[in-house]
Amino acid sequence: MxxxxxxxxxxxxxxxxxxxxxxxxxxxxxxxxxxxxxxxxxxxxxxxxxxxxxxxxxxxxxxxxxxxxxxxxxxxxAMTGPRRPSHWWDEYRGKIPEGHIEVSEVEHHATRIRTAQTVHLPGLLQTEDHARAIFELTVPKLSRLEVELRVAHRLARQRILTGTAPTPYVGIIHEAALRMEFGGHDVARAQLMHLADASERANVTLLVIPFSAGDFYGAGQSVLYAEGPVRQLDTVQLDTAMGAHFVDAPTPLANYRSLLDLMERSALSADKSREFIRSIARRL
Structure with a gap:
């Protein structure tokens, strides 16, 4: 070819x-x-x-x-095909960092997604105002156009969780991330209620690790684990100061699977997590 x-x-x-x-x-x-x-x-x-x-x-x-x-x-x-197939994220190519585009592609083809966040909330579940507040804190500071492009792209990514065939999603979130008030009280409250509502979807499971859990495996890490059609084709995406980093070697993939399993064991159940999120929102 x-x-x-x-x-x-x-x-x-x-x-x-x-x-x-x-x-x-x-x-x-x-x-x-x-x-x-x-x-x-x-x-x-x-x-x-x-x-x-x-x-x-x-x-x-x-x-x-x-x-x-x-x-x-x-x-x-199944991974073969046109050299540059047409996808929704192509309209953002050259306008936002390439790593953001690649995350979209990985999520699009995933059969299931697991993620763990200890400071930030999962991008696939962020409200528009919360996402905008995050991007406005980028260093060096982004222009208004750059912020709005990244916000629009982040919201477009969220389509994989809705529709006729939504992607199964498990999000592990530490209490610290829930208490970060990006954008102020009103934005934070709306964001938490959005999380709680999203957790009621059949394909979305949110698990909270409360402060009371004490120390736990994976503290401080941000991990997105995208499952492929077979385990060998899974992909891990890590957020770094230099952008998105992808991991696909067999041993690291196995280690990240084990890490997420251990983090889930430290978390509250899905029902208790939902009520925990709503309780924090009510106190804001």
């Missing part, structure tokens, strides 16, 4: 998974290329996401690498 000038996060992930399959099979780049009757640069370009992949080529390479996991191969095949 033709070279891809600007691969998406999804296509870069496909490329890294094809490299992982080859390395697990103990096959060199030269051997893979020779088996296909091609030059080694073709395999190198595929694994660097410089060249696109068709579904047929993915299955051909998976067979060559002896991958026995048919569900994984199907998942990889």
């Amino acid at each position: 033709a070279p891809r000038n600007a691969p998406t996060a999804r296509h870069r992930r496909l490329a890294s998974e094809m490299r992982r399959l080859r390395e697990q099979a103990g096959i060199t780049v030269q051997q893979a290329a020779a088996s296909l009757g091609a030059d080694r640069t073709m395999i190198s370009n595929i694994e660097a996401a410089r060249t696109g992949l068709s579904e047929e080529r993915v299955r051909q390479l998976a067979s060559l690498y002896g991958c026995p996991d048919l569900a994984l191969v199907d998942g990889l095949a």
